[in-house]
Amino acid sequence: xNNISFGQYYPANSLIHSLDARFKVICxxxxxVCSFLCxxxxxxxxxxxxxALLVAISGIPPKILLKSLRPIIFIxxxxxxxxxxxxxxxxxxxxxxxxxxxxxxxxxxxxxAVRIVVLIVGTSIFLTYTTTPIALTDALESLLSPxxxxxxxxxxxxxxxxxxxxxxxxxxxxxxxxxAAQKARGADFTTGSIFKRARALIPILVPLFVSAFRRAxxxxxxMECRCYHGGEGRTRLNIPHSRPRDYVMLLLIVAFGAGxxxxxxxxxxxxxx
Amino acid sequence: xxxIRLEKVNxxxxxxxxxETRALRDVEFEIKEGxxxxxxxxxxxxxxxxxxxxxxxxxxxxxxxxxDGADIWEKxxxxxxxxxxxxxxxxxxxxxxxxxxxxxxxxxxxxxxGLTEDEISARVREAAGIVGLDAGLLEKSPxxxxxxxxxxxxxxxxxxxxxxxxxxxxPAAGLxxxxxxxxxxxxxxxxxxxxxxxIIVSHSMEDMAEVCDEIVVxxxxxxxxxxxxxxxxxRADELRRVGLDVPEIxxxxxxxxxxxxxxxxxxxxxxxxxxxxxxxxx
Numbered sequence: 373x374n375n376i377s378f379g380q381y382y383p384a385n386s387l388i389h390s391l392d393a394r395f396k397v398i399c400x401x402x403x404x405v406c407s408f409l410c411x412x413x414x415x416x417x418x419x420x421x422x423x424a425l426l427v428a429i430s431g432i433p434p435k436i437l438l439k440s441l442r443p444i445i446f447i448x449x450x451x452x453x454x455x456x457x458x459x460x461x462x463x464x465x466x467x468x469x470x471x472x473x474x475x476x477x478x479x480x481x482x483x484x485a486v487r488i489v490v491l492i493v494g495t496s497i498f499l500t501y502t503t504t505p506i507a508l509t510d511a512l513e514s515l516l517s518p519x520x521x522x523x524x525x526x527x528x529x530x531x532x533x534x535x536x537x538x539x540x541x542x543x544x545x546x547x548x549x550x551x552a553a554q555k556a557r558g559a560d561f562t563t564g565s566i567f568k569r570a571r572a573l574i575p576i577l578v579p580l581f582v583s584a585f586r587r588a589x590x591x592x593x594x595m596e597c598r599c600y601h602g603g604e605g606r607t608r609l610n611i612p613h614s615r616p617r618d619y620v621m622l623l624l625i626v627a628f629g630a631g632x633x634x635x636x637x638x639x640x641x642x643x644x645x
Numbered sequence: 646x647x648x649i650r651l652e653k654v655n656x657x658x659x660x661x662x663x664x665e666t667r668a669l670r671d672v673e674f675e676i677k678e679g680x681x682x683x684x685x686x687x688x689x690x691x692x693x694x695x696x697x698x699x700x701x702x703x704x705x706x707x708x709x710x711x712x713d714g715a716d717i718w719e720k721x722x723x724x725x726x727x728x729x730x731x732x733x734x735x736x737x738x739x740x741x742x743x744x745x746x747x748x749x750x751x752x753x754x755x756x757x758x759g760l761t762e763d764e765i766s767a768r769v770r771e772a773a774g775i776v777g778l779d780a781g782l783l784e785k786s787p788x789x790x791x792x793x794x795x796x797x798x799x800x801x802x803x804x805x806x807x808x809x810x811x812x813x814x815x816p817a818a819g820l821x822x823x824x825x826x827x828x829x830x831x832x833x834x835x836x837x838x839x840x841x842x843x844i845i846v847s848h849s850m851e852d853m854a855e856v857c858d859e860i861v862v863x864x865x866x867x868x869x870x871x872x873x874x875x876x877x878x879x880r881a882d883e884l885r886r887v888g889l890d891v892p893e894i895x896x897x898x899x900x901x902x903x904x905x906x907x908x909x910x911x912x913x914x915x916x917x918x919x920x921x922x923x924x925x926x927x
Contacts, residue, residue: 553738556728556735557754558728558729558757559757575741575753579743
């Protein structure tokens, strides 16, 4: 239970940290598009280089970034294996029994691995590592605000996410406290059959739910005491400002995408289908 | 004779990360058998960590915790036996109630000890008696009780395990004066009936003065001083220097003495102070 990490925001003072969160959301989206524009070895090399550049200017230690890749290692291996063995092409590199590996398969596997890694690294650089969860939900609210015309409860949705994020560490701490208290009464969560272990969770879950409802109730009262009445006519403490650097970053990414398309047209070497 | 001994105990949170904090440093002291020992200190002085070490909820990084002379971590698999012998009542224990009825909740600990049904129900009744819960409340849902009753029901859940040592973290926090009175009464009742060793952590010097025989003062993970309640509270200047205090009545009596009033020994409870004040007024 102790390893529930809350967000991954890494405080630092980099150019990317200072960008407007709304632009970062758009940049992340465009960067994903860019990674799908890559078709040949030259464009993938450019993509990899751009990711390295992003890491360098974000000021986030590569060691921490590698940690964020750990959960996807299986997906990565799986796609690599699938692409390697199930792509048929013209240049047979290796064959044994029923297994045939083609040059195209190796290249495809390599490209897709690079694409997945860059996807994760790129989005985590733009979003999770350099943007606080609160700034992120604010940005989402702002970007989704056109939907208000369609009467979508955008503000309420953003408020829900903010509150949920806010309570993750609180409830984690609460869980640890309750677990300690029940352990002090001899509760055992680690031995016995699955059924027994599931039953052993009752003494944790009941108090946890009781306390979550109590907290929700108290929070609702506290919000009402401060005249919260939803998003209608609500002003902000932190009004987001776009600065020239935000537009520069956006332009750079668009230019990068255009560059990738050009590389594809005058591409050299193997082209992924 | 020492019931619990801490030997060169060190404890660090989040070791090896930027958030590393040393909660306890080379802590060495004894809790005497059959006495009520109070632990005082600021938030973050290591009090709560120490309580978790006493019943094996946390394991010291180095050093040993001895219960009746035996290291509690000698057989890590049998640590739950230690938890039955050293009962821990955490802060706001009413938040751990979960069963359908108060009786079932009190029975949770004894059940985990593997006792027989008869023994369990006898212990539930006995524990409810010690904390002063009416038999009528036992079949109610714990969520229907008042705040003070919930607190006492939760304490009964620990007492029903018949611990040799009862550890309580801020047992009276957040209760009204009557509730606080009853909790302190419960603790004294428990000690009188069982002769067990009691350890209390509290911010309230008044509570400490009322129930403790011995006091340990923690400062930034180290033991600043320890001794009898009288000894500790007579060192008011030292306590104040580190931002702690003596009971208000003691502070008042000390000021009166500084102003020239003749007071032979400084009292720590209002009850003891009353005759002395009356004498001064004559």
